[in-house]
Amino acid sequence: MSLQALLVVAAALFGIGVYGALSQQSFVMIMMGLELMVNGAILAAVSLWWSSSGGSPEGQMLAVVLMAVMAVEAAMGFALVINVYRIRKAEMTEQVEELER
Amino acid sequence: MSPSDLTTDLLFWLFGAGAVVSGYLVFRTDSMVRAAYWLLASFAGTGALLLLLHAEFLGLVLILMMAGEMTIMAVFMVMFMMNPAGLNPMTMVHQHKVAIAAGVIAFLGLGAVGLLGEFPERPLPETTSVDSARITADLGRELLGESMLPFETAGVALLATMIGAIALASRKGRFGTADAGSAAPEPPEEERRRREHEGSDDGGHHHHGHGHDQSHEHGHGQDHDHGHGHEHGGHG
Numbered sequence: 001m002s003l004q005a006l007l008v009v010a011a012a013l014f015g016i017g018v019y020g021a022l023s024q025q026s027f028v029m030i031m032m033g034l035e036l037m038v039n040g041a042i043l044a045a046v047s048l049w050w051s052s053s054g055g056s057p058e059g060q061m062l063a064v065v066l067m068a069v070m071a072v073e074a075a076m077g078f079a080l081v082i083n084v085y086r087i088r089k090a091e092m093t094e095q096v097e098e099l100e101r
Numbered sequence: 102m103s104p105s106d107l108t109t110d111l112l113f114w115l116f117g118a119g120a121v122v123s124g125y126l127v128f129r130t131d132s133m134v135r136a137a138y139w140l141l142a143s144f145a146g147t148g149a150l151l152l153l154l155h156a157e158f159l160g161l162v163l164i165l166m167m168a169g170e171m172t173i174m175a176v177f178m179v180m181f182m183m184n185p186a187g188l189n190p191m192t193m194v195h196q197h198k199v200a201i202a203a204g205v206i207a208f209l210g211l212g213a214v215g216l217l218g219e220f221p222e223r224p225l226p227e228t229t230s231v232d233s234a235r236i237t238a239d240l241g242r243e244l245l246g247e248s249m250l251p252f253e254t255a256g257v258a259l260l261a262t263m264i265g266a267i268a269l270a271s272r273k274g275r276f277g278t279a280d281a282g283s284a285a286p287e288p289p290e291e292e293r294r295r296r297e298h299e300g301s302d303d304g305g306h307h308h309h310g311h312g313h314d315q316s317h318e319h320g321h322g323q324d325h326d327h328g329h330g331h332e333h334g335g336h337g
Binding site: 019049053 | 109110113117120121124125127128133137140143144147149151153154155156158159162163166171172173174177178193194195196197199200201203204205207208209210211212214216220221222223224225226236239240242243244247248251252254256258259262263265266267269270298328
C-alpha cells in the first residue's frame with residue numbers, strides 16, 4: 001500500500017464520478033456521480049494525511065469538511081429534486097430544457 | 102516484507118478494487134435501487150481504506166453516514182424513477198462520448214499527478230493499537246480545540262442547509278411556491294400591441310396612428326364612415 005496506488009484509486013473514483021455526473025439523465029443519478037467525485041477527494045485527502053503529515057490531526061480536518069460538503073450536496077439535491085418534480089413533473093434533465101413563463 | 106504488511110497490501114487491493122468496480126457498476130446496472138446500493142458498497146470500500154490508513158474515526162463516520170444516505174436515496178429512486186426495480190433494460194445517458202472522454206481525462210490527469218508528483222515523506226509514527234486510539238483522541242481534541250472554527254462553521258452550514266432544504270421542499274410558503282418569481286415577466290403593453298398588429302395583414306398600417314385612443318376613434322368613425330368603425334372593432 002503506497003501513496004501512489006492510493007492516489008490512483010482516488011483518481012479512478014473521481015473519473016467515474018465525472019463520467020456519471022456528465023452522462024446520466026436522471027437527477028438522482030447525477031447526484032450519485034457528484035458523490036463519487038467527493039468520495040475520491042476524501043480518499044486522496046486522507047491518503048496524503050497518512051503519508052505526508054506526520055500524524056498531525058489538522059490533516060483530517062479537510063476530510064471532515066469534505067464530508068460536510070457531501071451532506072450539504074445530498075440534502076439540497078434531494079430538496080431540488082422534490083421541488084422540480086412537484087412543479088414540472090420532471091425527473092430527467094431533458095424535461096427542464098425550456099424555461100416556462 | 103512482514104506478514105502484516107502483506108495482509109495490509111492484500112486488503113488494500115481488495116478494498117480499492119472493490120470501491121472502483123462498485124463505483125463503476127453504479128452507472129451500469131439497470132435497477133436504480135441497486136445503483137444506490139452499489140454506491141454504498143463503493144463508499145464502504147473507501148471507508149475500509151480509511152480504516153487501513155489509521156483514520157478510524159473518519160472511516161467509520163463515512164460508512165455510517167453513507168448507509169443512512171443511500172437508504173434515503175433508494176427510497177427516492179422508488180418514488181421518482183420509472184424503473185426502480187430494473188425490470189426492463191435501459192440506459193438513460195446523454196452526451197455519452199463526451200462524458201467518457203471527460204472521465205478518462207480526469208482519471209489520467211489526476212493519476213499522473215499521483216504517480217509523477219513529488220510528495221513529502223512524513224508517514225505516521227509507528228502505530229500500534231494504542232497509538233491508533235491516540236490518533237482518534239488527538240482528532241477529537243483538534244475538532245473541539247484548535248480547529249473549532251472550521252468545525253463549527255461546517256455545523257452552521259449544515260443548519261443553513263437544513264433550513265434551505267425545508268424551504269425548497271415545502272409545498273407552499275408565505276411568499277408563494279418555492280419557484281415563485283422564476284416566471285418571466287409579462288411583456289410590456291406597447292410590445293404586446295405591436296405584436297398583435299403585426300399579426301393582422303389588412304389595414305395594419307392604417308391603425309398605427311390612432312391605435313391608442315379607441316373611444317375617440319369610434320366616435321369619429323360613426324360620424325362619416327361606418328365601414329371603418331367595423332374594421333376597428335374587429336381588430337381591437
